[in-house]
């Protein structure tokens with residue numbers, strides 16, 4: 001609530017992607033729903049594989065997206081929720097046990113869990129971004145969702161600790177701060193995307209979210225409503241475009257257009273007969289337009305997508321969470337929109353794959369109800385109801401920005 005005028009404080013989120021930056025401003029309604037008041041959308045600069053690679057370029061892209069959203073909504077943002085798609089996320093399962101002495105479990109016990117968890121995390125490389133309790137066991141009884149108020153003598157908590165490269169996190173935060181905005185929270189992209197596209201049943205029973213963006217393909221396994229495993233591959237739609245540009249010696253802008261208009265993830269029977277125009281690099285002359293069979297284009301796209309999905313399969317198998325995610329895969333992100341991508345993913349991952357579009361919100365333009373906006377919309381959901389998690393406040397985040405690498409620990413929603 002805004003203290004000055006008593007109105008609910010607006011929520012601002014920015015999806016800082018390798019291909020686009022999207023800023024959404026929404027108003028939380030009394031019934032808990034959200035109304036989008038303004039959006040700003042901008043081609044991304046200075047972001048490579050989901051991380052800031054050029055501070056000045058990224059700052060101006062973020063600034064332009066925020067300005068457009070502010071103008072559209074007639075408001076000014078002070079703080080925002082932002083995503084991190086790169087930063088080499090790594091998931092580790094941490095288990096901590098605390099003696100509870102038969103007393104009811106309340107905040108002090110959970111603080112002891114947090115302390116032990118902090119000690120366990122000190123052994124793990126990287127900066128913790130999310131530390132999510134995934135299951136509680138009280139005296140051998142498993143499957144407890146929330147142990148508060150329960151009595152027992154020993155509480156075991158399993159946590160998914162998602163760590164990222166500390167420098168990537170700090171660069172992202174500084175970049176946003178350079179746009180005169182405070183960072184309320186940095187959220188892993190795939191956690192946000194999952195919030196936007198998974199049905200409650202999928203999140204509960206087990207599903208894997210694959211967000212195929214421009215520069216990254218993020219993987220998130222969800223079970224019992226929580227993110228239990230996360231990983232990311234620094235490869236996405238931009239690599240497909242570059243392969244086309246190189247393979248057909250055509251400018252990148254044209255390769256991107258060809259990909260969107262004619263691209264297919266798998267060879268089809270019509271591909272062999274259809275011819276498409278390919279302007280050659282450095283040639284303005286119409287005579288220098290080559291014609292190629294559409295199957296040649298597919299022949300360039302397919303191996304790259306196969307490589308990405310094979311890496312996803314390998315990472316899932318190696319993680320030990322492949323089975324936890326069950327047979328359901330929700331494929332989202334801008335690059336998932338290419339025809340045939342769902343079928344190819346299904347074949348390689350040997351799972352049931354559906355395309356995930358974000359849940360519609362009042363005020364959101366139809367043009368933004370696409371898989372490319374899953375992370376941005378998911379950030380809005382995260383902002384209104386954050387995950388239950390143990391927090392490590394990164395330098396520059398929120399009001400506790402003065403803390404260094406590892407700041408204060410507390411449990412949200414205690």
Ligand SMILES: Nc1ncnc2c1ncn2[C@@H]1O[C@H](COP(=O)(O)OP(=O)(O)OP(=O)(O)O)[C@@H](O)[C@H]1O
Nearest residue numbers: 017018019020213214215216237238334335338372
């Ligand atoms: N219809 C389409 N067919 C194929 N590819 C598409 C289509 N529309 C968009 N893309 C591709 O989607 C990619 C951008 O997706 P998205 O907007 O999700 O990326 P991002 O969030 O900016 O990047 P990242 O999450 O990897 O940092 C681009 O490579 C673009 O070419």
Ligand SMILES: [Mg+2]
Nearest residue numbers: 017085213375
């Ligand atoms: Mg993205």
